[in-house]
Amino acid sequence: MIKLLVTDRDGQNHELDADTGLSLMENLRDQAYGVEAICGGLCSCGTCHVYIGENWLDKMPGVGVEEEEILEGVVDRETHSRLSCQVPVTDELEGMDLTIAPFSL
Numbered sequence: 001m002i003k004l005l006v007t008d009r010d011g012q013n014h015e016l017d018a019d020t021g022l023s024l025m026e027n028l029r030d031q032a033y034g035v036e037a038i039c040g041g042l043c044s045c046g047t048c049h050v051y052i053g054e055n056w057l058d059k060m061p062g063v064g065v066e067e068e069e070i071l072e073g074v075v076d077r078e079t080h081s082r083l084s085c086q087v088p089v090t091d092e093l094e095g096m097d098l099t100i101a102p103f104s105l
Helices: 024-028 054-059 065-073
Strands: 002-007 013-018 049-052 081-083 097-100
Touching: 002 024, 013 024, 049 054, 065 081
Parallel strands: 002 097
Antiparallel strands: 002 013, 049 081, 049 097
16 A cells, blocks of 8 residues: 545545555545546546646656547646556555546546
8 A cells, every 4th residue: 555645626635545556546536536437447538537746757657549549638638647547556656646637528
């Protein structure tokens, strides 16, 4: 288990105990932070869009073709946007900060 620093859609900060071996989305969806995850992690909806702290981007796996296609269609995309269903939680992410992106379909 690692700690993540999460800013929800209301701007509130939270410290989340996240399970390694799961995706970021799986750790976020049951919280009241605003991650809808409508497709359940199939990388087909964009409702798990988050902004990763820019200092953490080099610790992330690369953006795959499917994720890039979904991100091209989300509103409010930033250079540090990711779909949380595509980010595995690993020990290297201890202390990572992220912000839940505005909801959009």
